[in-house]
Amino acid sequence: xxxxxxxxxxxxxxxxxxxxxxxxxxxxxxxxxxxxxxxxxxxxxxxxxxxxxxxxxxxxxxxxxxxxxxxxxxxxxxxxxxxxxxxxxxxxxxxxxxxxxxxxxxxxxxxxxxxxxxxxxxxxxxxxxxxxxxxxxxxxxxxxxxxxxxxxxxxxxxxxxxxxxxxxxxxxxxxxxxxxxxxxxxxxxxxxxxxxxxxxxxxxxxxxxxxxxxxxxxxxxxxxxxxxxxxxxxxxxxxxxxxxxxxxxxxxxxxxxxxxxxxxxxxxxxxxxxxxxxxxxxxxxxxxxxxxxxxxxxxxxxxxxxxxxxxxxxxxxxxxxxxxxxxxxxxxxxx
Amino acid sequence: xxxxxxxxxxxxxxxxxxxxxxxxxxxxxxxxxxxxxxxxxxxxxxxxxxxxxxxxxxxxxxxxxxxxxxxxxxxxxxxxxxxxxxxxxxxxxxxxxxxxxxxxxxxxxxxxxxxxxxxxxxxxxxxxxxxxxxxxxxxxxxxxxxxxxxxxxxxxxxxxxxxxxxxxxxxxxxxxxxxxxxxxxxxxxxxxxxxxxxxxxxxxxxxxxxxxxxxxxxxxxxxxxxxxxxxxxxxxxxxxxxxxxxxxxxxxxxxxxxxxxxxxxxxxxxxxxxxxxxxxxxxxxxxxxxxxxxxxxxxxxxxxxxxxxxxxxxxxxxxxxxxxxxxxxxxxxxx
DNA sequence: AAAGTTATTGCAAACGTTTGCAATAACCTC
DNA sequence: GAGGTTATTGCAAACGTTTGCAATAACTTT
Numbered sequence: 001x002x003x004x005x006x007x008x009x010x011x012x013x014x015x016x017x018x019x020x021x022x023x024x025x026x027x028x029x030x031x032x033x034x035x036x037x038x039x040x041x042x043x044x045x046x047x048x049x050x051x052x053x054x055x056x057x058x059x060x061x062x063x064x065x066x067x068x069x070x071x072x073x074x075x076x077x078x079x080x081x082x083x084x085x086x087x088x089x090x091x092x093x094x095x096x097x098x099x100x101x102x103x104x105x106x107x108x109x110x111x112x113x114x115x116x117x118x119x120x121x122x123x124x125x126x127x128x129x130x131x132x133x134x135x136x137x138x139x140x141x142x143x144x145x146x147x148x149x150x151x152x153x154x155x156x157x158x159x160x161x162x163x164x165x166x167x168x169x170x171x172x173x174x175x176x177x178x179x180x181x182x183x184x185x186x187x188x189x190x191x192x193x194x195x196x197x198x199x200x201x202x203x204x205x206x207x208x209x210x211x212x213x214x215x216x217x218x219x220x221x222x223x224x225x226x227x228x229x230x231x232x233x234x235x236x237x238x239x240x241x242x243x244x245x246x247x248x249x250x251x252x253x254x255x256x257x258x259x260x261x262x263x264x265x266x267x268x269x270x271x272x273x274x275x276x277x278x279x280x281x282x283x284x285x286x287x288x289x290x291x292x293x294x295x296x297x298x299x300x301x302x303x304x305x306x307x308x309x310x311x312x313x314x315x316x317x318x319x320x321x322x323x324x325x326x327x328x329x330x331x332x333x334x335x
Numbered sequence: 336x337x338x339x340x341x342x343x344x345x346x347x348x349x350x351x352x353x354x355x356x357x358x359x360x361x362x363x364x365x366x367x368x369x370x371x372x373x374x375x376x377x378x379x380x381x382x383x384x385x386x387x388x389x390x391x392x393x394x395x396x397x398x399x400x401x402x403x404x405x406x407x408x409x410x411x412x413x414x415x416x417x418x419x420x421x422x423x424x425x426x427x428x429x430x431x432x433x434x435x436x437x438x439x440x441x442x443x444x445x446x447x448x449x450x451x452x453x454x455x456x457x458x459x460x461x462x463x464x465x466x467x468x469x470x471x472x473x474x475x476x477x478x479x480x481x482x483x484x485x486x487x488x489x490x491x492x493x494x495x496x497x498x499x500x501x502x503x504x505x506x507x508x509x510x511x512x513x514x515x516x517x518x519x520x521x522x523x524x525x526x527x528x529x530x531x532x533x534x535x536x537x538x539x540x541x542x543x544x545x546x547x548x549x550x551x552x553x554x555x556x557x558x559x560x561x562x563x564x565x566x567x568x569x570x571x572x573x574x575x576x577x578x579x580x581x582x583x584x585x586x587x588x589x590x591x592x593x594x595x596x597x598x599x600x601x602x603x604x605x606x607x608x609x610x611x612x613x614x615x616x617x618x619x620x621x622x623x624x625x626x627x628x629x630x631x632x633x634x635x636x637x638x639x640x641x642x643x644x645x646x647x648x649x650x651x652x653x654x655x656x657x658x659x660x661x662x663x664x665x666x667x668x669x670x
Numbered sequence: 671a672a673a674g675t676t677a678t679t680g681c682a683a684a685c686g687t688t689t690g691c692a693a694t695a696a697c698c699t700c
Numbered sequence: 701g702a703g704g705t706t707a708t709t710g711c712a713a714a715c716g717t718t719t720g721c722a723a724t725a726a727c728t729t730t
Binding site for chain 2: 005006048049050051052053054055057058061063065068081083086087089090093094097098102103104105106107109110114117118121122123124228229232255258259261262265266284285288289290292
C-alpha cells in the first residue's frame with residue numbers, strides 16, 4: 001500500500017499543465033481559469049495529494065505554525081501538570097487551529113535560552129505564545145527585543161514591551177477578598193506566592209480589600225508554591241503550631257484552595273462555617289469538589305482567542321497592546 | 336535590533352570555509368578536522384546562528400517532529416479538558432523532547448481524515464502518536480495501512496496492525512473490583528461506558544471479579560459519558576429514583592469517581608462507610624479529594640516513554656508490538 | 671481581419687540546506 | 701624525494717515549492 005509520494009510536478013503532469021499552474025490552482029489563485037482550477041483541485045483530492053510543507057515553508061519563509069512555550073521555573077512553581085495551565089494550552093490549541101495555524105508545543109528544554117533564534121530564525125514557527133510570565137522575564141524580553149512576534153499569557157498590568165493577555169488579577173483578588181469579608185470573615189489568610197507576577201496582583205487586591213475596612217480585619221500571608229500539596233502541608237502545619245487563627249482564606253489558585261480544603265476537612269473544620277474559602281481559576285474540579293469551591297473564574301477560552309488574534313496581528317505588522325480579560329466571582333458552597 | 340538572518344553560507348564565509356564544510360562541522364561530522372569543527376561551532380554560538388529547519392527538512396526528508404493527535408469523538412466522550420488526557424499529553428511532550436524531537440499538537444480539526452497524507456506526506460511530522468482509541472478506529476487503521484509510523488495510547492489488548500501502549504485495563508478492573516468486594520461491598524455499580532475500547536476491558540475485569548465470588552454479589556451498570564458531570568447527574572438520578580441500591584462503585588475514571596463522590600456527599604451518604612468507591616487513573620486530584628480516592632494508578636510517564644521509544648523504533652524500520660504497562664492499586668480513604 | 675486588450679499559462683530562478691564525488695592537502699614509506 | 705595512502709575540503713546538484721516576468725491564447729473593437 002505504500003506508494004511513491006505524488007509531488008506537484010506529477011500532479012501537474014496528470015492534469016496536463018505546468019507546475020506553476022498547478023501551484024496557483026491549489027492556492028486558489030484567481031488568475032487561473034476556474035475550470036482548470038477546479039479540475040486540478042479535483043485531481044488533487046482524488047489522488048490524496050498533499051503539498052510538501054518543508055518545501056513550501058522554505059520558499060515562502062513562513063510556517064503557519066505557532067509555538068507555545070510553557071515558561072515555568074524549574075520546580076519551585078506551578079508544575080506542568082497543573083490542570084489550569086493545561087487547560088490554557090488546550091484552549092490555545094483550539095484557537096490556533098481555528099485560525100488555520102498549527103501548534104508546536106514546547107518547553108525550555110528544547111528551545112534553550114535563545115527563543116528568537118530557535119523558533120523564528122530556525123523557521124520552526126512564525127510566532128510565539130508564552131504561557132506563564134514566571135518570576136523573571138529575561139528570555140521573554142530578549143526574544144521580544146530581537147523582534148519575535150510574541151504574546152504572553154500573564155498579568156496585563158505588568159509594564160512590558162510585549163503584549164500580555166490575562167485576567168484582571170487585581171480585581172479578582174479584590175472581589176474574592178471583599179466577598180470573604182462580606183461573608184463575615186475577619187481573620188484573613190492569603191495563600192500563595194506574592195513574588196510571582198500574576199499572584200502579586202491578586203495579593204494587591206487582597207490587601208486593598210482589607211484596607212477598605214481598615215482595622216476590622218486581621219491578615220496573614222503564607223507564602224507557598226502554587227500546588228495543592230504545598231497548600232495542604234502549610235495549612236496542616238499552621239493548624240498544628242498555631243491553631244485556627246483565621247476564618248477566611250483567599251487561595252491564589254483552585255489547586256491551592258483544594259489542598260487547603262483537604263487539610264481543613266481532615267480536622268473537621270467546617271467550610272464554610274468555620275472558614276470561608278475562595279479560590280482562583282475555576283478549574284473543572286472547583287465545581288465537583290465538596291463543598292464546591294467559590295472562585296474567581298478566568299475566561300481562558302476568550303483569553304486564548306485574544307492571544308492568537310494579537311499574535312496574528314503582529315505577524316501582520318500591526319501594533320498591539322496588552323489586554324485584560326474580565327473575571328467573574330462564582331459563588332459556590334465554600335464561602 | 337533586527338538584523339538579517341545569518342545563513343550557513345554567511346557563517347562559512349566568516350570562517351573562511353565552504354558551506355559544505357560548515358554544514359558538516361555543525362553536524363559534527365568527524366570527517367572534518369577537529370580544529371575546524373570547533374572553530375565553526377564556536378563562531379556559530381557567537382553569532383547565534385541557527386539552521387533553517389525548513390531547508391534542512393526539505394533536503395533531509397525528515398522533520399524531527401512527532402505529531403500528537405488527540406482522538407476524541409465529537410462530544411459524547413471524555414472532553415479534551417479531561418485532566419488525565421492532558422497529563423498524558425504533557426508526559427508525551429517530555430518524552431518526545433528527551434529524544435530530541437519536537438511535538439506538534441493536533442486534533443482532527445486540522446488533520447482531517449487522511450492523517451497519512453496530512454502529516455507524513457505533508458512532511459509535517461515523521462510519525463504519529465494517537466492519544467485515545469475512540470470508539471471507532473477507522474482513521475488510525477487507514478493511516479497505519481498506508482505506512483505511517485504510528486503508535487497509539489489505548490488498550491493494548493485490542494487486536495491491531497499497529498502497536499498500542501496502555502495500561503492493563505482488564506487487570507485494573509479486576510483489582511479494583513476485588514478490592515471493593517474485599518472491603519465488604521456486595522452490591523456493585525459500574526460507572527462508565529462499556530462501549531469504549533479501554534473502558535470495556537475495565538468492565539470485563541469488573542465482571543470477572545464478580546464471577547469469582549459467584550452469587551455473592553449483585554451488580555448493575557450505569558452507562559455514562561466519561562465526565563464528572565455525567566457521573567454526578569446519573570448518581571443523583573439513581574438515588575432519587577431507586578434509593579441507595581449499591582454499596583460499592585467502580586468508576587471508570589477518577590473524574591467520574593469524583594462526580595459520583597460529590598453526589599453521595601450531598602446526600603450524606605458516607606464514603607467509605609456506606610459506599611466504597613474506587614476510581615481509575617490517579618489524577619492529581621485523587622489524592623487531594625476528601626476522602627482521598629482509592630484508584631488504579633496508570634503510569635503515564637512510563638507509558639509516554641514507551642510510546643516514543645516504539646515510534647522511533649518504527650522510524651528505524653524495526654517491527655514493534657503492543658505493550659501493557661503495569662498498573663497499581665492505590666488504596667486511600669474512599670474504600 | 672488587424673490591432674489592441676485582457677485572460678491564462680509556462681519558464682526559470684530562488685528559498686537554504688546536505689551530500690556524493692572529485693579534488694586537494696597532508697602525511698607515510700622506502 | 702617519488703609514489704602511495706589517507707585526511708580534509710570544495711563543487712555542484714538536489715530536495716519541492718512559489719512567483720516575477722515573459723509568452724501565448726482568447727477575446728474586443730474598429
